[in-house]
Amino acid sequence: MSLLEETVAWFSEPAQWSGATGIPWRLAQHIGYTALAVAAAALVAVPLGLYIGHTGRWRNLAVLSTGALRALPTLGLLTLLALQLGIGLSAPIIALAVLCVPPLLAGIYSGLEAVDPATVDAARAQGMTEAHVILRVELPLAMPLIIGGLRSAVLQVIATATVAAFIGVGGLGRYIIDGLAVSDTARVLGGAVVVVILALVIDALFAAAQRLSAHFADPATPTKERHA
Amino acid sequence: MNWALTNYERLLDLVWQHTWISGSAIALGFALALPVGWAAYAMKSSPHGAVRQLSGVTVSLSSVLYTIPSLPLFVIMPTILGLGWLNPINVLIALVIYAFAIMVRGVVDALNAVPPSVLDSAAACGFSRGQRAISVTLPLAGPVMLAALRVVSVSTVSLLSIGALVGVSNLGSLFTNGFNRNFPTEILTGVVLTVALALVFDLLLVAAGRLLMPWNSVVSAGGSA
C-alpha cells in the first residue's frame, strides 16, 4: 500500500523531527493545550464537584447540565467562540475546557457519592470537621473514580484538540488540517497516528495512576483496573 | 430566530441528515457491540487462560479504537472503504466505529453487573443455559447497557457535526458556514438543534427503557438496609 509507504516516508523526513513544525514541538503544543484546557475545566469542576458530592445538593441539576454539555458540539462552540474572541488560544481552550467539564465533574461528584455513607458518618461522629471529612476521607476514597473522570476528560481533549487547528492554533491538528488543505494524505495520516500514540500512552499512564489510587483507597484488595 | 424561520427548509433537511446518519450509527454500533461484548463476557469465565486473556484484549482493543481522533478518521474513511468521496456512509461507518468502541465496554460491564446470585438461583430453579441467557442475563444487563447506549447516543450526535469539515452535510455544516460568513446566529442555531436532537434521542432511549424494563423504575421498599 503506497499510502502506508508515504506515511512512513513522512515520518522519516528529518524535517519532521525538529523546528516549529516538527513533531516534538507540535506534540508539546498539543500536550500544553490539553493541560491548559483540563486545568481551566478543573477550576470549575473541582469546587463544584466537591460541593455536589459532599452535600448531595444540586445533584439533579448537575446530572442534567452535564448531559446537556456532553451534547454540545465542540466544533459549533469553537466557531462561535472564535467569532467572538478572535483567533488565538482563548477560543479553543475554552471550547475544549467545556468539553471536559462533564467527565471531570461527574468523576468527582460520583466518586464522592460512592464513598460509603457509613464511613463518612462515622468519621463525622469521631469529631472530624467537614474539611477533615472531605480531605481525609472522601477525597482519598473517591480518587479512583476521580482519576477515571480525569482520564476520559484528557483523552477526549487530546482527540478533539485536533479540531482547534481549524481556527489557527498549533498542535498535532495542524498536520491534519494542513494536510487536508494541501491534500497531503500521508501527512493527515501521520498526524493521526501521532495523536493515537499520544492518546494510548496517556491512557496507559492514567490506567496505572488509577490502579495506584485504587490501591491507595482500598489497600487490602489486590490491585485491579477499575473503569469510570 | 427570523433567520431560522426563513431557512426552515434547509434546516429541516440538515436535521434529517443528522438524524438518519447518527441514528443508524447508534443502532449499528449497538447491534455489533452486543455479540462482541457478549463473547468477551463469555470468554472471561473460560477455563483456558488464553481465552480469558482474549476477552481482556477484545475490550482493550475496542477502547483503542475510541482514541482515534474523529477528523482524520472521517478523512481516511473514503480511501479505506473505496466508496465515493461524498457518500455519507463514510462518516456513518466512522461513527459506527466510535459507537461500537464505547458500547463493547458497556455491554461487558452490563453483563458483569448482573448479580451472580440471581443467575445461580435461576440455575437452581431449573433454567437451562439458553433460557437463562435470554430471559435472565439479557434483561438484567439492560439498565447498564441502556446507560452506555445513552452515552453513545449523545456523543454520536455531537461527533457527527465534525463531519461537516469533510463535506458531509449535517447540522455541523451550519458551523462552518456560519463561521465563514461571520454569522453567529447560524452557528447558534446549529448548536441548539444539535443539542435538541441529542436530547430527543436521549428521551426516546429513556422512554424505551421504561417500556422494556418496568422493574427498573419502581421505587424499592427497603431503601437503606
Place this chain on the structure above:
Amino acid sequence: DPDDAGQESDDAAQESAGTIGIGSADFPESQIIAEIYAHALEAEDFQVERNFQIGAREVYMPALENAEIDLMPEYTGNLLSYLDPETTATSAEDIEAEIPQALPEGLEVLDTAEAQNKDSLNVTEEFAAQNDLESIGDLAELEQLSLAANPEFAERAYGIPGMEEVYGITDVDFTPISDGGGPATLQALLDGTVDVADIYTTTPSIEENDLVTLEDPEDMIAAQHVVPVVRAEAMDEQARSILNEVSAALTTEALTQMNARNSGDEVEEPATIAQDWLEENDLG
C-alpha cells in the same frame, strides 16, 4: 405510461438523462455561484440536484470523475495547480491554455467568466502608511512580518515560498486560519495580531475596512477566474450555452456585492442572492 418507463429504465441512465448534480465547495461564494448555475438551469427546465459544501478539491474532483456530481464552480488558478502541481503559470492566459490538457478524461471547462476571486495580501491603512507599503515587494523591508492565511498558503507558489522567491521576503511568522480570509482572519488583521492577511479579492471586508491590497507586479499570485468544470457527458448543448451566458455576465463587482449580501448585515441565503442576480441580468 411514465411509471412503467421509470421502473424499466436503469437508475443511472435516468439520472444522466434528467438530472444535473451540482456541487459547491464549503465557502459561501462557491455556493452562490453554484446556486446561480442551478437556478439558471432550472429556469430552462433542467432537473438539478444540489450537493453543496463538499469541502476540499481532493473531495469534489474525484466526485466529479466518479459522476457523483456533474458540475462544479471552479477558479482557474487553483484548478490548474491542483491538476498539475508542477505548473508555473500565473497569468490568466497561460493558465487557461494549460487547463484543458491537465483535466482528466471526461471533464472539461466551459467559458471563463470575467469575474475573478484570487488571493490578495492586505494590510490596514495605518500599517500601510506607517511602513510606506504599496506592493508586496515593500514587505521585504520590514524587520518582523506576521501573516495570516489559509493553511495551504504555507506551501503554495503564491504563498510563503513565492514571497521569498519572487520578492525576497523571508522569516514570515505565519498563522494558518481555515476560514478562507474570512472573519477570523480579518479580525486578526484589525486587532494587530498579524500585519498582513491573505483575503480573497471579492471579499467585501476589504472595502468595508479600507484595507490596502498590496500590488503584485510580478504576478506571483495566480489568476483565479470563475469557470464551470463539467462532466462532458452530462452536459447537452443547451446546458452549455446557459452556463456560458452566466459566465459572460458574471463580473468581479457582482461577486463582491453578492458576497456582501451573504455575510453582511443582510445575511441573505445564497439561493435568494443567486436568484436576484439572475433576474437583474435577465438570465432567470
Place this chain on the structure above:
Amino acid sequence: MIEFRSVGKRFADGTRAVSDFSLTVPSHTTTVLVGSSGCGKTTLLRSVNRMVDLTEGKILIDDDDIAARDPVQLRRSIGYVMQHAGLLPHRRVIDNVATVLRLNGVPKAAARQRAAQVLETVGLDASVHRKYPSQLSGGQQQRVGVARALANDPNILLMDEPFGAVDPIVRAELQQEMRRLQQDLKKTIVFVTHDIEEAFALGDQVVILREGGKVAQVGAPAEILARPADEFVARFIGLEHGRRQLRVRDENGRRIVVDEHGRPAGVLE
C-alpha cells in the same frame, strides 16, 4: 429419603470442601446441617440438586443415583431457597413464582393460579402479586422465595440459610411460619444454618459439622443438648459459655430462669 454415601468434593482450584461425608435424611422430616462458616454446608446442600458436582461418593434420592439424572430436570423437581432470596428482579412477584411452573410446561393461566395459591400458603396476599421483588421487605422476599420453591410441589426442599439476612424479629416469625408449614406439608427438608438456635428451633434431626464437612454429632436437638458427643459440640451449642447452664431464681415472687451470667432466659411455669 436422601442418602449421602461417602460424599466428597474438591473444587477446581484445589480447595477440598468435603470429604467422606455420609448421612441419611429421612423423608417428611427436617434435617438441619449446622456448622461454622466455610465448613462445607452449602457444598453439601448444592450437591443434592447437582449445582455442585461431586468428585467422590454418590447421593441417592429414593434409591436412585442422582448422577444419572439430567441436572436441569433434577433441579426442576427440587425446591431451593437461598439467603438472598435470588428472586428475578425483573419479574413481578407472581411471575417469579409462576416461572418455575412455566419451566415445567404448565400453561400460563394455570401457573399463575397455582402461584397465587402458594403465595397465600406462605402468608402473602394478592396485594403483593403485581409488585417487583425490590418493592418488598426482606422478610416478604424470603416468603416469596419459599413460595417459589414450593410452587412445583416438590418432595424435597433445600434451604441455604434462608433467614440469614433478615432481622431477628422477622427471623423468629419466619421460623415459626416454617414450623407451621412443615406440619401441613411434610416435605423432606434439608436446611443449612450456622445459628444453633435456629437449628434447634427447626430441626427434627440436627447435624453438627466441623471443618471439611466432618460430622461431629447427629441427633434430635434435646438429645444433643443432653449428651453432647464431645467438647467441640458442647462449645458449639453454648454449654461451655454458660449460656445453656440454667438456674432458677426468684424475682418478685415469679420463678425466673437465668443463665450463668444472670441473664434471664424465661419464666418457669
Place this chain on the structure above:
Amino acid sequence: MIEFRSVGKRFADGTRAVSDFSLTVPSHTTTVLVGSSGCGKTTLLRSVNRMVDLTEGKILIDDDDIAARDPVQLRRSIGYVMQHAGLLPHRRVIDNVATVLRLNGVPKAAARQRAAQVLETVGLDASVHRKYPSQLSGGQQQRVGVARALANDPNILLMDEPFGAVDPIVRAELQQEMRRLQQDLKKTIVFVTHDIEEAFALGDQVVILREGGKVAQVGAPAEILARPADEFVARFIGLEHGRRQLRVRDENGRRIVVDEHGRPAGVLE
C-alpha cells in the same frame, strides 16, 4: 449522667421520629434502648453527640446542656460505635484508632502507642495493627470500632447495634467481651439494639420503645421479664410466643429446659 428532657425530633422532610422522650441514664452503667425498626432508637442515640440536632427538649450531660457545646468538640469527647464499623478503609487498623487521638492533638507516636494499648484491651494483638480493615473478619472489625471509640478514654460510649452485622456465634462472643470490658471500664454506655436477647444480655437498665420513641417500659431485665408493663412488652420480650414460657423435661436422666414448642433452651443445674 445523661438526661433526656422531653426530647423531640422532627426531620426536615416532616418525619416525626421522636416526641416527648424523657429518660435518665445513670453514669457508669449500660442502658439499652430496644425496639423494633424505625422506632427512633438511632435518632435518640445520635442526638447525644449532636449528629442529630433536636427540634424539641434538651439533653444534659452532667447537668450541662449539650446545645451549648460545639458539636465537633462534643463528638471528640464521646465514643461512638455503629453497625458497620465505619472504619476508614484506606487507613491501617492502628491508624484508624490513632486518628481520633490525632484529632484531639495527641502527637503521632503517643497516639499510636495508646492505640496499640486499646486494641489490646479489646482483644486484638499486634498482628492486626498493620492490616487494613477489609482484611479483618466482621467480628474483628467491630472490635476495632470499639477500640476506636475507647481511644480517647471518653466517659460516654454510644453504641448503635454494634453487633448487628456479625454472625450469631461471633455476636455471643462480642457480647461477652463487652460485659468483661464494662466491668473494668465502667463507662456510661447507651446501647441500641432491636434484639431483646442482646438487650437482656447487656443492659443494666433496659428501655423498651414503641413507635415514635415512646417508652413502653424501663427497668432491669429480670424486672421486665417478671412484670411486663403491658401486652406490648409481653409480646416484645417473647412471653406471648411461648419462647419464654419454660418447662423442665427429663431427657436421658438430664433435666432439660424447653419452651412451649419443645425447643430446648438449656440444661438445668
